[in-house]
Amino acid sequence: MQRVRFLSHQAPVHKLGDSQMTLSPKFRLAATKSSLLDPLLELNLSLKGEPLIPGLPDDVALQCLLRLPVNDHSVFRLVCKRWYSLFGSKGQFFTRRKELGFHDPWLFVFAFHKCTGKIEWKVLDLTQFSWHTIPAMPCKDKVSPQGFGCVSISHEGVLFVCGGEVSDVDCPLNLVLKYEVQTNRWTVMKKMSTARSFFASGVIDGMIYVAGGNSSDLFELNSAEVLDPNKGMWRHVANMGTNMASYDTAVLNGKLLVTEGWFWPFYVVPRGQVYDPITDHWENMAIGLREGWTGSSVVIWGHLFVVSEHERTKLKVYDMETDSWDAVDGPPLPEQICKPFCVNSWDGMICVVGQNLHIAVGYIIRMFPRGTSERKYSFSVQWKVVEAPDTLSNLIPSQAQVLFA
Template sequence: MQRVRVSSHQSPVHKLGESQMTLSPKFKLAATCSALLDPALQFELSMRGEPLIPGLPDDVALQCLLRLPVDKHTACKAVSRRWYSLFGSKEQFFTLRKELGFHDPWLFVFAYHKCTGKIEWKVLDLTHLSWHTIPAMPCKDKVCPQGFRCVSIPHEGALFVCGGVVSDVDCPLNLVLKYEARRNRWTVMKQMITARSFFASGVIDGMIYVAGGNSTDLFELNSAEVLDPEKGMWRPVAGMGAMMSSYDAAVLNGKLLVTEGWFWPFYVVPRGQIYDPSTDNWENMAPGLREGWTGSSVVMHNSLFVVTEHERTKLKVYDSGDDTWDIVEGPALPEQICKPFRVSCWESKIYVVGRNLHVAIGHIVKLGPSSTCEKKCRFSVQWQMVDAPGTLFDLTPSSAQVLFA
């Protein structure tokens, strides 16, 4: 296992950008637009002989500067007027990165303080392994963090937070918020048709689906709806075959898989439902799939992986042919990752965020069949540990999403 220490106990968590929000008591969001790079100013400075980097053409220099870590931007602004113009606006910086084809992953973690319940987002730069903050999410103060559901459209750098519940009055929310990494700002979107918490969610073909969950007084729902992010409109879809809240959900082969999960004392076998948007129908989940779904899931290599919570935190993968689960070869989750943990993934890496925001990065390798007569594929994992700075030691994760910017 490879181990990486990001920073010492006293290391600060850097701001990804200054907040551009002004919130009213009713969650109204007023964002002030920062000016983009002034082409006239840049042309004037370049004609005066002020290059971005002396001795380099501006296009080459720009390629270099756009690779600088975000936490270095404040110091870089003092170098010259052109550097100040480049690094003075996070929106401009990430817009230029997108235009020039930069595509780096960031791990966005929705976390809360164990003692106060205060919620906030922390962001791990997966290239430089440094932590950052983003503007505060516009919502009520007293909320249950686990009641929200977060989904993302990674390549668009868009993150969506839906639903939730006000903790002191047990009142579900129909709130929908969108965060754009390029703009580093939140916007309030059209509300869900039905207020809900602890529900299933997933993105299929760019559309955001939500289903089930809890209504007022923990009454379970079977309704479902879908959001078109481009149009900003919700519409209902077929209801689930059962009223149930969701422990976990995943999107596999264009379908939304929903499980209510195991609960102590494990007397009742969990239910599971699968939604197919092409037919707008729900069907019951296979017994082996729902009974073996004992943790948080991700989808990689067109397979469903689960980091188990009841089996010494081993990683396992579902075999749809046999309706069974197979243990992934390799070590168990590093002992520094304590429950509750949240998972996300991209390509062949799985990111597991534990209490105090320690992160384990699992490198997944697809292996061939163990023998000529066996057809099923096998997988192995090796873990890389990323210790969080001491400033994050009071935080517990509630969701983890990978975005690109």
């Protein structure tokens, strides 16, 4: 196991962008733009022969500059007017990166202060391993840290936060917020048809599905609906086979898997449902799948992995053919990662965020079948610990999403 230490004086938390967002009581967003961000000015500076980097063609220089770490942008923008134009707006910076096909991973962690309950988003640059902040979510009510549904369209750099509940009154919300990396801003979207908390959520073919959860009268729901992000409209889909709140959710082979989950002690056999958007139909989850789903899940290479909260916090993988679970070779989750934790993944790696926002990055190794009698892959994992700076020592993670920008 590798271990990486980032001390607080070496890795301060930076703002991902100096947001110019202002909020009225109705959540209207207003932004002012500097004249230095005018594309015509950028073109004029280029035509006047002011290169981005002397001695390099602009296209080559741009490829270099777009790789510079975000936390140093405030210094880079002082070099010249053209650098100010590029680094003066995080929106323009990430837009240019997208145009040129850059896809670096960023881990967005929805966390809350263990004493005050104050919620905030912290962002880890998974390339530079530096922490950043983004603007606060525009919530009218004081909300609870738990109960939200968070999903993302990773390669679009877009994050959605749905539902949740008002603090101290157990009142679910139908709130829907969208955050875009390119603009570093939140947008209030059309509300869900039903207010819900502690519900299932997932993205299938660019569509956002929500199902079940707790209702305003504290009863569990069986309703489900889907959002088309391009149209901004919600519509109902088939109801679940049972009323249930969600412990964990995954999207596997184009289907939404919803588990009620194990709770210690194991008094009740967990329930699980599977939704197929092609047929608009729910069915009961396979017995082995739901009974072995004892932790937080990610899908890597079309396989469902679970970081178990019980079996020495080991990683395991589901075998669909036998409806059983196999242990993943390698050590258990490092002891520095304390519950409660949340997980996400990208490109064959799994991120587990624990208390104080310490993170274990698990590198999944897939072994191909060696003989004709072996039909399935085997997997192993190696962990590297990324310790957060002391400034994040009182934060508890609630959700985590990986976005590319």
